[in-house]
Amino acid sequence: MIQRQKILITGRVQGVGFRPAVYRIAQALGLTGFVYNDTKGVTIELQGQEEGIAEFLARLQSQDKPPLADLKTCTVTELPAVAGEDKFIIKTSDAEGSALSQVTADIATCNDCLAELFAKENFRYGYPFINCTNCGPRYSIVKTIPYDRPNTTMSAFNMCDKCAAQYTDVADRRFHAQPVACGTCGPKIWLTNSKGKTIQTGTEDTIVEAARLLRAGKIVAIKGIGGFHLAVDALNDRAVKRLRQRKKRDHKPFAVMTDSIERIKKYAIVSESAERLLKSPQAPIVLLPRKEDSAIAPSVAECVDTLGFMLCYAPLHYLLFAQGLEVLVMTSGNVSDEPLICKNQIALERLGCIADAFLMHDREIYRQVDDSVIHFIDDKPVPLRRARGYVPTPIFMEINSLKDIFAAGADMKNTFCFVKQNQLICSEHIGDLEDAEVYHHYIDSIEHLRKLFEVEPKVVVCDLHPGYLSTQYAFSITDLKVIQVQHHWAHIASVLVEHGLSGPVIGIECDGTGYGTDGAIWGCECMIASLEKFERFGHLAYYDLAGADKASKEAVRPLLSLLKKSFGKDFQPSHFDWFLERIEDEPNNKSQIANRKSQIILEQLDKGINCVKTSSLGRVFDAVAAMLGLGSYNHFDAQLPMALEAIAADGIDEYYDYEFIKEAGEPMQLDLSMMFRQLVDDIENEWDASILSAKFHNTLCIALLAMAKQARESTKLDTVALSGGVFCNRYLTNRLIQQLRENGFRVLFNREIPSNDGGLSIGQAAIAAYLTSCDV
Numbered sequence: 001m002i003q004r005q006k007i008l009i010t011g012r013v014q015g016v017g018f019r020p021a022v023y024r025i026a027q028a029l030g031l032t033g034f035v036y037n038d039t040k041g042v043t044i045e046l047q048g049q050e051e052g053i054a055e056f057l058a059r060l061q062s063q064d065k066p067p068l069a070d071l072k073t074c075t076v077t078e079l080p081a082v083a084g085e086d087k088f089i090i091k092t093s094d095a096e097g098s099a100l101s102q103v104t105a106d107i108a109t110c111n112d113c114l115a116e117l118f119a120k121e122n123f124r125y126g127y128p129f130i131n132c133t134n135c136g137p138r139y140s141i142v143k144t145i146p147y148d149r150p151n152t153t154m155s156a157f158n159m160c161d162k163c164a165a166q167y168t169d170v171a172d173r174r175f176h177a178q179p180v181a182c183g184t185c186g187p188k189i190w191l192t193n194s195k196g197k198t199i200q201t202g203t204e205d206t207i208v209e210a211a212r213l214l215r216a217g218k219i220v221a222i223k224g225i226g227g228f229h230l231a232v233d234a235l236n237d238r239a240v241k242r243l244r245q246r247k248k249r250d251h252k253p254f255a256v257m258t259d260s261i262e263r264i265k266k267y268a269i270v271s272e273s274a275e276r277l278l279k280s281p282q283a284p285i286v287l288l289p290r291k292e293d294s295a296i297a298p299s300v301a302e303c304v305d306t307l308g309f310m311l312c313y314a315p316l317h318y319l320l321f322a323q324g325l326e327v328l329v330m331t332s333g334n335v336s337d338e339p340l341i342c343k344n345q346i347a348l349e350r351l352g353c354i355a356d357a358f359l360m361h362d363r364e365i366y367r368q369v370d371d372s373v374i375h376f377i378d379d380k381p382v383p384l385r386r387a388r389g390y391v392p393t394p395i396f397m398e399i400n401s402l403k404d405i406f407a408a409g410a411d412m413k414n415t416f417c418f419v420k421q422n423q424l425i426c427s428e429h430i431g432d433l434e435d436a437e438v439y440h441h442y443i444d445s446i447e448h449l450r451k452l453f454e455v456e457p458k459v460v461v462c463d464l465h466p467g468y469l470s471t472q473y474a475f476s477i478t479d480l481k482v483i484q485v486q487h488h489w490a491h492i493a494s495v496l497v498e499h500g501l502s503g504p505v506i507g508i509e510c511d512g513t514g515y516g517t518d519g520a521i522w523g524c525e526c527m528i529a530s531l532e533k534f535e536r537f538g539h540l541a542y543y544d545l546a547g548a549d550k551a552s553k554e555a556v557r558p559l560l561s562l563l564k565k566s567f568g569k570d571f572q573p574s575h576f577d578w579f580l581e582r583i584e585d586e587p588n589n590k591s592q593i594a595n596r597k598s599q600i601i602l603e604q605l606d607k608g609i610n611c612v613k614t615s616s617l618g619r620v621f622d623a624v625a626a627m628l629g630l631g632s633y634n635h636f637d638a639q640l641p642m643a644l645e646a647i648a649a650d651g652i653d654e655y656y657d658y659e660f661i662k663e664a665g666e667p668m669q670l671d672l673s674m675m676f677r678q679l680v681d682d683i684e685n686e687w688d689a690s691i692l693s694a695k696f697h698n699t700l701c702i703a704l705l706a707m708a709k710q711a712r713e714s715t716k717l718d719t720v721a722l723s724g725g726v727f728c729n730r731y732l733t734n735r736l737i738q739q740l741r742e743n744g745f746r747v748l749f750n751r752e753i754p755s756n757d758g759g760l761s762i763g764q765a766a767i768a769a770y771l772t773s774c775d776v
């Protein structure tokens with residue numbers, strides 16, 4: 001019997017070749033009807049035999065599903081059959097209301113394209129820009145909407161007849177693949193020296209020569225999908241050190257790339273879920289436990305026990321590795337903390353003093369997009385940096401915002417976010433706004449993303465910190481009232497919205513710094529939080545931090561303050577013979593200077609000069625790392641905390657003592673003075689630092705668990721949401737999650753966005769969306 005059904009599909013179904021796939025299956029099964037995109041997803045009306053429709057649904061959800069599609073819901077309703085319909089068609093979206101989003105993320109080379117790349121008989125054999133509907137650049141090449149070839153940087157290239165035939169054939173894998181190209185009609189590669197003089201042309205010769213330079217230990221700047229990488233042989237320690245020195249990046253770990261999982265397994269431990277992630281269309285950098293006998297040059301990643309590996313994700317990468325390369329350092333092509341470079345001329349100007357050669361191409365990158373970085377918490381992938389492969393894919397909310405919203409984010413690890421209806425459209429990782437170029441990039445990026453998604457913000461939301469550049473920017477763009485959201489509340493809100501909740505929950509934030517409602521710098525908080533409001537339930541007891549901005553780099557500042565708090569007013573660093581030797585490795589800081597400096601800081605603390613009160617947990621990590629002799633200066637964000645985590649011994653359950661201070665009408669305070677006194681004893685008894693690190697982490701877990709229990713007792717809530725930058729620490733987070741679960745809590749943590757400040761804009765946006773929709 002002939003039936004007609006209306007099928008509504010939501011999820012990631014636009015811009016992923018979904019409608020052509022629907023068309024192909026309907027054609028094959030002799031079904032009639034139509035398909036179109038609308039604001040909710042994809043709508044299909046399908047007519048034919050009952051079995052045909054059933055098979056259609058089965059195939060659409062399994063073997064014929066486009067690789068990039070992700071079906072969330074599929075709702076089917078019966079309709080009366082339509083007489084005289086004789087074919088299946090793809091309707092344009094416009095006729096049925098505007099579609100959700102047309103621009104998708106940049107996607108790693110798919111297996112079909114990879115097979116063609118190395119198939120001699122294929123006309124794209126060895127072509128470094130092969131791509132199809134299921135792979136290739138998207139977000140990084142779009143200038144404006146609609147997402148059509150003339151609006152991308154591919155407009156510079158006219159398709160040859162062969163490419164055009166595929167592009168216009170609905171049955172072809174390259175149907176409407178905007179960047180489709182071949183060796184005859186598409187972009188080309190060439191090699192230049194560090195001054196920009198062309199030293200090699202021709203695809204094959206260029207790749208052979210670039211690979212030869214890399215094998216010889218040279219630094220080659222390689223233009224990729226989202227920008228330039230600086231590449232060097234990762235097994236050659238001298239070459240890696242030269243890159244470090246030239247890049248002025250003394251300590252931060254470098255990411256590495258290779259072309260197969262088997263090769264990665266030679267150097268790192270790859271779990272099944274890590275393997276899936278490495279091979280995923282997003283192809284992120286995945287932090288993996290490093291094998292002890294790994295041949296990767298030590299200078300690739302010092303002071304950490306992980307390696308950040310990614311698989312090749314552009315055809316050009318595969319062609320290079322096919323020349324017999326083993327593992328390459330592939331670090332962002334920029335100078336220190338400036339934005340990633342994506343233009344040929346700027347690369348030559350800025351990176352000419354770093355790279356020995358440039359592997360160039362003429363497909364313009366319109367938007368620079370960094371590689372994404374993912375690690376595992378509770379055996380689940382969690383981003384540390386959300387960028388290429390993930391952006392601009394929206395995150396969906398349960399609530400529907402009545403107004404478009406702009407959320408400005410934080411100043412460190414900035415991302416910003418737009419709200420449109422039920423979508424959170426979060427930008428790629430922008431960086432630290434205090435760098436002037438990053439700030440300009442921030443402003444440009446806001447306008448670009450706003451146009452791509454046709455957002456007209458009527459509500460602006462930002463952090464509470466009056467000194468944040470993002471806050472000042474938010475106030476500068478509107479005459480309307482700006483919603484200011486406390487930093488840690490936004491962190492918890494980001495967890496809530498990701499899980500489709502509005503709260504209240506018990507929120508635990510472990511963080512570096514965030515401006516508090518009392519003007520203090522918060523950073524270790526327990527709050528009862530919903531999307532509507534929050535109440536501070538407890539926090540780390542305040543300590544004074546001298547020297548404002550310097551305090552986040554120089555561990556001696558929190559260390560002196562915390563020791564003084566623990567040992568009393570008369571504390572002197574000279575009481576401890578380990579003290580000065582452990583804080584003298586700051587730049588240009590010899591021990592006499594260290595001693596004099598300590599005295600100045602102590603005097604500042606005594607007199608309260610240039611001091612702020614803080615409950616920052618990040619600074620406690622800095623202090624403990626310095627006590628354990630792991631260094632006393634953060635050359636990059638969280639260097640000392642990462643070093644402290646890396647040495648924590650497994651199998652230790654001991655912890656130090658702590659106490660809670662409770663004053664009437666005030667939030668409870670966690671005091672770590674006893675821990676510091678016991679830690680000093682352990683140091684003087686020359687206990688192994690790895691054991692002390694574990695005991696320190698364990699103390700925080702047990703104390704935070706105790707605080708959560710108190711919160712549960714007083715509120716009857718039993719869901720805990722964890723967020724904040726310190727929860728990038730795997731030892732702490734995994735242990736705390738386990739202990740909370742053992743004690744009957746339901747535990748939520750960030751899954752799709754970072755728990756560090758890179759996720760803050762999402763939380764701000766969620767709160768603003770909730771407050772606006774509910775008109776609270």
Ligand SMILES: [Zn+2]
Binds near residue numbers: 109110114135
């Ligand atoms: Zn492909």
Ligand SMILES: [Zn+2]
Binds near residue numbers: 159160162184
């Ligand atoms: Zn062509």
